[in-house]
Amino acid sequence: MKEALEQLLATAVATLQSQQTLPTDLPVRIQLDRPRDKSHGDFATNLALLLAKPASMNPRVLAEAVIAAIPANTLLEKADVAGPGFINFTFSQQQLVQQLERAYADDKLAVELATTAKTVVIDYSSPNLAKEMHVGHLRSAIIGDAVARVQRFIGNTVIAQNHVGDWGTQFGMLLAHMEALEGDAMAMELSNLETFYKAAKKRFDESEAFATRARELVVALQSGDATCRALWQQFIEVSLSHCQQVYDRLGVQLSRADVMAESAYNDDLAQVVADLQAQGLLVEDQGAQCVFLDEFRNKEGDALPVIVQKSGGGFLYATTDLAAIRYRQNKLHADQVMYFVDQRQGLHFQQIFTLARKAGFVSDSVQLDHYGFGTVMGKDGRPYKSRDGGVTKLADLLDEAEKRAFELLQSKNSQLTEAEQQHVAKVIGISSVKYADLSKNRSSDYIFDWDTMLSFEGNTAPYLLYAYTRVTSVFNKTNIAAASISAPLLLEDERELALANLLVRFNETVYSVADKAMPHFLCGYLFDLAGAFSTFYEACPILAEPREDRRLSRLKLAALTAKTLKTGLSLLGIETLEKM
RNA sequence: GCACUCGUAGCUCAACUGGAUAGAGUACUCGGCUACGAACCGAGCGGUUGGAGGUUCGAGCCCUCCCGAGUGCGCCA
Known part of the structure; x- marks a missing residue:
């Protein structure tokens, strides 16, 4: 429209x-x-x-x-x-009704396809495999996943890239620790990556011999030593399967096929440096290979360096990111690359993008965007920590979410069986965590508060899920199927009109999320929609309405609301419940 | 020191990126279940958008200067 x-x-x-x-x-x-x-x-x-x-x-x-x-x-x-x-x-109301009828009849709510379909590479989640996923990994995974779903929905080809860190210097330490353990002992230790990492770190800090061995192993690993690679492979396997468990619980659509690890670019790194050299961009400074970019200057007005090779010969994440950009253009044929990475890496990405263009690694027609996000804060306004003051493992966070949701259900004299409550608690718990994150402006920090996110009042997942079950329960009380109402829409009451005017905005809302990579636009829309439905629902009887044409029209409005809520939530990666 | 981000109701957040009277939720005060789920709905209270200038028809948003917070600035990722 x-x-x-x-x-x-x-x-x-x-x-x-x-x-x-x-x-x-x-x-x-x-x-x-x-x-x-x-x-x-x-x-x-x-x-x-x-x-x-x-x-x-x-x-x-x-x-x-x-x-x-x-x-x-x-x-x-x-x-x-x-x-x-x-x-x-x-x-005109005729126009409004026409648009709603189209949405009602269409699987995708008559959301138009993008005028020119693009190939969009989305770099998200990308945790470091050395440790278990923690609360700091939440936002990239959730936001990136929502944007990926929206991009697919409007007809773009999405290629997810999980740029996991599997190649850094900490791996030397981990391998040294593995080496020192034996068979069963090692398997057992590996079952908890967090304690494994801590144990390795402790030995690294305390034993000079161990630290030396760790450094040797990094070199051995990166130069392709077979036994070293086997150990490393084993570690990566454990860590990746742990990540997959978290994705599955979170409903994040990432799989092994999307993993494109740092190590995958290893063979291209020397070439990246050589190509920079060939273009005369490279300068040796204090033994390191650097590119100085005029666009970025320090206090003295000197250009800042991007270091692509350490004085010892090793490569850095800047080198890897440059290789990845090339790969994404040349092999994946990206029209656009979206990076969902912590705001703090903003300068790094500006430098990398600038350098990639200057070096001709990526053509001007390929759009590169870093979409940063803020930090998850505790109620004290400091970065979120667990009770013992350490970082919170994501798995523990999700356990707690489900536990709290279950307790909430029990306090609400739910009609559900114990087994049903278990399932419902999982959905409510996980979706509350996701929704609390997605509904905040991506670029700013937000305060993580269990009580607020699990409340049925306000812009929360439970409120939206509840609104959805209210709509669907109407259809449980009638034999009219939600998808097959042929009677026309009549918008007579102001609350019907208000609801209709909101329903028709779904298309533009979806596009605003795609354009700005801001899922909170969709959250705000769904909250408004659920509110408009509740108002309508309280004021306008549906099944009890005596006039048949009006009754059917209201049913249709309810059906379209349910469909829009379900579709909208699914774009956020949140599943709906029929009853709760 | 330099750069980036932020500062909106007591609290948690919006404001469609320069539009009209700055909106929600929460808390607080009222009112509403013999109609489809009251886990809800309605009404009220609450603001010098950190401060001061400037740009223009118009500024929470842009520019300058202060105040306050966070983050980043050569061989970690």
Whole structure:
């Protein structure tokens, strides 16, 4: 609907230009906003305000002229000039109903496919395999997964890349510890990666001989020593299967096939450096191979270096990231690469992107974006920690979420059996954690609070899940199937209209998430939708409505709401419940 | 020291990236179950958007300067 209106406006502007009312040499960008105030119609444009000065006209007069130049159509009910020169548009109800009927009849709610399908490489999760996944790994996995789902939904080809860290210097220490243990003892120790890492670290810090051995093993590993590689392989296997368990519990759609580890780029690293050398970008400084970029300067105004090879000959993550960019363009044929990595690596990615372009590793047509995110904080405003002050393992966090959800259910005199409650508690627990994260602005820090996220009040997963079960329970009390109501929609009550106006915005909401990589737009939308449904539900009887045409219309509205909630939540990676 | 991010109701968060009277939830105060799930809904209270200037028809958003917080700045990733 927005696109159609944009088209009408473009035609109007062209007409005014041909009439010399507007200067023809002016690039016109049509901006359409959803007004905050409902009395301002469905859409508003500031077109006349922007063009008033160059056209040397009074903005309100110009707005009138724009309205007069809009071609005849069935889209609009009316267009009014308001305030200093805004134009407010109201869609015709016929148009609204038509749009809703299309959504009702379509599996994908009539969400349009992207005009040109792109191949989008999404780098997300990417934990370091040396340790168990902890709370710091939550955001990348959840947000990246939601954006991946949205990108697929609008028809883009998504290639997930789980750029796991399996090649860093800590692996020497881990291998040395493995080497010192034997068979069963090692298997047992490996069953808890966290304690394994700590034990290895302790020996590394305390024993000089052990530390020396650890350094030897890094070199051995990276130069391809067979026994060393076998040990390493065994460790990686344990760690990856642990990650997979977490993904499965979280409902994050990553699998082994998406793993493209740091080590996979190993053979290309020397080539990356050689290519930088060949282009004259490389400078040796204090024994290290660096590229100095003019775009980034320090306090003295000197260019900052990107170090691609250590004085000892080793490569760094900058080198690996450059190799990965090349791979993503040349082998994966990416049109766009999205990185969901902690905000703190912002400078690193700016440097890498700049360097990759300068070195010709990636063409200008490939879009590279780092989407950073803030830190998960405790209620004290400090980074989230477990009770003992250590980092919280993700597995433990999810255990606690499920446990708390189960206790919550028990306190609500649920009608469900014990077994059903177990399942429902899992869904509520996990989705509460995910939703609490997704509903916050991606780029800022947020405070992790069990009580808020597990509440049925406010913008939370339990509230949305509950709203969904309320809708579906209506259909459990009738023999009319939710998907096969042929009666037309009648929007007579203001609350029906409000709900309808929200339902029709699903398309643009999905696109705003895809464009900005901001899942919280969708959360806000679903919360508004659930609220509008609750209001409607309280005020407008559905099954008890005596007039049949109205009863069927309301059922259809309820069915479309359920479908939109379910689809929207699924795009966030959250599953719905039929009863709870 | 330099760079980036942030500062919105007591608290947790929005504000569609420059639009109209800054909105939700929570807490607090009222009201609503002999209609489909009250795990809900409705109403009220609550603001000098950290401060001061500036840009323009219009600023929470852009620019400058202060105040406060966080993060990053050569061989970890």
